[in-house]
Amino acid sequence: MPRTRSTTSPARGSTTATEVARAAGVSQSAVSLVMSGKAAGRIAPATAAHIQEVARSLGYRPNVAARTLRTGTSGLLGLVVLDASHPFYGHMLSAADDAAAGHGLALTMIQTRGHEDSWEQRLADQLSSGHLAGAIVCGERLSEGSPLRDRRDRLVFVEVPEPGMRSVALATAAAAADAVALLASHGHSEIAYLAADYPSAVFASRVADCADAARQHGVTLRTDPRWRATFDVEPATAAAGRLLDDGARAVVCDDDLLALALHRVAAERRVTVPDDLEIVGVGDLDTARLVSPELTTVRLPATSIAAAAVALLLDALAGRETPETTTVETPLVERRTTRSV
Amino acid sequence: MPRTRSTTSPARGSTTATEVARAAGVSQSAVSLVMSGKAAGRIAPATAAHIQEVARSLGYRPNVAARTLRTGTSGLLGLVVLDASHPFYGHMLSAADDAAAGHGLALTMIQTRGHEDSWEQRLADQLSSGHLAGAIVCGERLSEGSPLRDRRDRLVFVEVPEPGMRSVALATAAAAADAVALLASHGHSEIAYLAADYPSAVFASRVADCADAARQHGVTLRTDPRWRATFDVEPATAAAGRLLDDGARAVVCDDDLLALALHRVAAERRVTVPDDLEIVGVGDLDTARLVSPELTTVRLPATSIAAAAVALLLDALAGRETPETTTVETPLVERRTTRSV
DNA sequence: CTGAAAGCGCTTACAG
DNA sequence: CTGAAAGCGCTTACAG
Numbered sequence: 036m037p038r039t040r041s042t043t044s045p046a047r048g049s050t051t052a053t054e055v056a057r058a059a060g061v062s063q064s065a066v067s068l069v070m071s072g073k074a075a076g077r078i079a080p081a082t083a084a085h086i087q088e089v090a091r092s093l094g095y096r097p098n099v100a101a102r103t104l105r106t107g108t109s110g111l112l113g114l115v116v117l118d119a120s121h122p123f124y125g126h127m128l129s130a131a132d133d134a135a136a137g138h139g140l141a142l143t144m145i146q147t148r149g150h151e152d153s154w155e156q157r158l159a160d161q162l163s164s165g166h167l168a169g170a171i172v173c174g175e176r177l178s179e180g181s182p183l184r185d186r187r188d189r190l191v192f193v194e195v196p197e198p199g200m201r202s203v204a205l206a207t208a209a210a211a212a213d214a215v216a217l218l219a220s221h222g223h224s225e226i227a228y229l230a231a232d233y234p235s236a237v238f239a240s241r242v243a244d245c246a247d248a249a250r251q252h253g254v255t256l257r258t259d260p261r262w263r264a265t266f267d268v269e270p271a272t273a274a275a276g277r278l279l280d281d282g283a284r285a286v287v288c289d290d291d292l293l294a295l296a297l298h299r300v301a302a303e304r305r306v307t308v309p310d311d312l313e314i315v316g317v318g319d320l321d322t323a324r325l326v327s328p329e330l331t332t333v334r335l336p337a338t339s340i341a342a343a344a345v346a347l348l349l350d351a352l353a354g355r356e357t358p359e360t361t362t363v364e365t366p367l368v369e370r371r372t373t374r375s376v
Numbered sequence: 377m378p379r380t381r382s383t384t385s386p387a388r389g390s391t392t393a394t395e396v397a398r399a400a401g402v403s404q405s406a407v408s409l410v411m412s413g414k415a416a417g418r419i420a421p422a423t424a425a426h427i428q429e430v431a432r433s434l435g436y437r438p439n440v441a442a443r444t445l446r447t448g449t450s451g452l453l454g455l456v457v458l459d460a461s462h463p464f465y466g467h468m469l470s471a472a473d474d475a476a477a478g479h480g481l482a483l484t485m486i487q488t489r490g491h492e493d494s495w496e497q498r499l500a501d502q503l504s505s506g507h508l509a510g511a512i513v514c515g516e517r518l519s520e521g522s523p524l525r526d527r528r529d530r531l532v533f534v535e536v537p538e539p540g541m542r543s544v545a546l547a548t549a550a551a552a553a554d555a556v557a558l559l560a561s562h563g564h565s566e567i568a569y570l571a572a573d574y575p576s577a578v579f580a581s582r583v584a585d586c587a588d589a590a591r592q593h594g595v596t597l598r599t600d601p602r603w604r605a606t607f608d609v610e611p612a613t614a615a616a617g618r619l620l621d622d623g624a625r626a627v628v629c630d631d632d633l634l635a636l637a638l639h640r641v642a643a644e645r646r647v648t649v650p651d652d653l654e655i656v657g658v659g660d661l662d663t664a665r666l667v668s669p670e671l672t673t674v675r676l677p678a679t680s681i682a683a684a685a686v687a688l689l690l691d692a693l694a695g696r697e698t699p700e701t702t703t704v705e706t707p708l709v710e711r712r713t714t715r716s717v
Numbered sequence: 718c719t720g721a722a723a724g725c726g727c728t729t730a731c732a733g
Numbered sequence: 734c735t736g737a738a739a740g741c742g743c744t745t746a747c748a749g
Contacts, residue, residue, distance in 0.1 A: 049504050049505075049506065050504075051725095051726060051727085052726065052727070053726075053727095061735080061736085062735065062736045062737075063726090063727085063736090063737095064727095064728080064729080064735080064736060064737080064738095065734095065735065065736075067726095067727065067728060067729085068728090068729090068735095071727095071728075073728090073729095076734085077734070077735085078734070078735075079734060079735090082734085082735085094504065094523075096501050096504035096505040097505060097726080097727070098445070098505055098506050098725085098726050098727065099505045099506055099507045099727095100441045100442075100444035100445040100450065100506050100725085100726080100727085101441075101445050101725070101726035101727035101728085101741090102726080102727055102728075103441035103727090103741095104439070104441040104442050104445050104725090104726085104727075104740095104741045104742065104743085105726080105727050105728045105729085105740080105741050106727085106728070106741085107741075109441065110507075111452075111484070118470060119460075119466050119467075119469045119470040119473065120463065120466040120467040120469070120470040120471075120678075121466070122461065122463050122466065124466070125460050125461045125462070125463065125465070125466030125469070126460075126461040128460045128461070128466070128469065128485070129459060129460040129461040129487060130461075132460065132485060132487060133487070141484045141502075141507070142484060142485070143452070143482045143483060143484045144469070144473060144483070146470060146473060146474070160437050161482075163390050163391075163435065163437040164390075164437040164438060164439055164440045165390065165439050165440055165441050165742095166440045166451075166482070182435075266662075267662070268662050268665050268666065292662070292666075295663065295666040296666060298666070299665075299666045299667070299668060302668040303668065321607075321608070321609050321633070322636065322663045322666070324609050324640075325609065325633075325636040325637060325639070325640045325663070325667070326640070326666070326667055327640060327643040327644065337461075392741095392742060392743085393742065393743065394742075394743095402719080402720085403719065403720045403721075404720090404721095404742090404743085405719080405720060405721080405722090405743095405744080405745080406718095406719065406720075408742095408743065408744060408745085409719095409744090409745090412743095412744075414744090414745095417718085418718065418719085419718065419719075420718060420719090423718085423719085438742080438743070439741085439742050439743065440743095441741085441742080441743085442725090442741070442742035442743035442744090443742080443743055443744075444725090444743090445724095445725045445726065445727085445741090445742085445743075446724080446725050446742080446743050446744045446745085447725085447743085447744070447745095448725075506726095
């Protein structure tokens, strides 16, 4: 007579290893060994095949919570991004998921937009609770006394390297220098900067790179609090409008979405691009090639970046020693919103 | 003398409830009760406060794998989308994550693009293994004999209702009718359809809706295998070019990205929009308003759709009875790629 | 109000 | 080659 299910235990529907073992006439440990691919040399091939068959016919799937509890590491990776609805981060998500899936891992995300003060704690909690095995942090740096400071072995930083942590750095400083050099060579003595209105470290780093480049080329980089906006269409077009009102003729933008907003406002006002206004974006979103004239922009190759970040994180989780920083090239792609000579 | 850690157990760093209990001088069950918010009337307030304090000082986070194993339900929801890098699905991801986080749940995704034949099995496995508590399926229908058939209580379908399953339906048929009516009223007797080259059910359903509407308006809806493309820039612009070569003057597109590609090709060829070519998209991506002329399109409100889907899924998981289908309105937004009379 | 104990479903030495 | 057993860290009746 089968044991009555204890009333303490919650209702559950799935087949367990014990049930497979009973049906196959073997021990539960034999089932476990076979299912986890550790049967070689420990279970007779015929027995293993029989177990496989019975497991298949019962639709058995090892319970991941039990496995995680027992082994101490989960199969979930976190990806911290500003906003999953931004096409670049969408690409990162997509590519990181593909890369993780290739290793039998799943991906979950943490959005920082609107959670600027809490994402670090939330991520730290998810790491402490064993929910996440590790995480990739895009575009952000750690705050003073961050609860993530001592998580070196479980974190990888992307876009803005974090000292002492594994990082995927982007060569955007070189791209910024190229952009500034290009605009300076067209005779601009002033370059305006259309900035993203988010506290993420990545944007602070982008203006800084441009300012450095401007200094080297003897050109002025102008910034203004009124030339800042989130990526939403209305604020972005409004900020772009103010920048045009203020007479900008050469503009570098924190992001393609901002560049596209400026592009749009220029078209509306019949400002000729690139003759009367030159625009450089960052990202090389698909849309950069769907507007006319096509956008000159700094290409951020999401697929390579995501692959590098996942590889670095897997090394970290496996305790493998790796060079601390991987650098990904981010070429300036000259298209039609800058003049060609 | 502290007990030596069993050599069988894997290395683990985190604080456990037992450690908190020891430090606080109470039982492990008291700690559990307090941490899960079930202390009211069971633990003296002073004791509870003390436990809270000790837990906080030790940085204690309940292990989620243990909780999941014990309670039988995980805190992870799945979102099945064609491709996370598509801005609409990026928005869905973003909004669904916000909605889920509001209930203490996390979100993970499953991409169908490139995994047309395996996503159902993969999702079924993740459900069976207890990895996912439930999932939201966007734009897809179940195949014959799908392993997901009997998962009614854990699934919600979005975009294309699945018979017998909880669904968030979109009123896109009405929008398609409006679009066709608009174009017909401008004197077009033929409307061309620029189609998405993915097997997802949602696209099949969109053409079908347009074909129905065309029939009702005595107008011909033309489709052609050469007028199909994925959302990548090159194939999309190539297909748009063929459609223009073939003389289309009024075009409905499966997606804004396709509409934008057509918009781009038209600009390149100096085809005047909307006078010589009218374009209707689907999605109302941000970019629809960043091109000039702005795109007429069917608005898909990702935030409402995601919120409705998460709400329905939570009802399902809680065993609450709900109406099977929630319908979200998807208005046709008339902008400048269609004529205004 | 509090604690001891069972048990969720696995993995992994260990004994045979 | 195989099985019995311990134990991962919780939640939850149950007894006091």
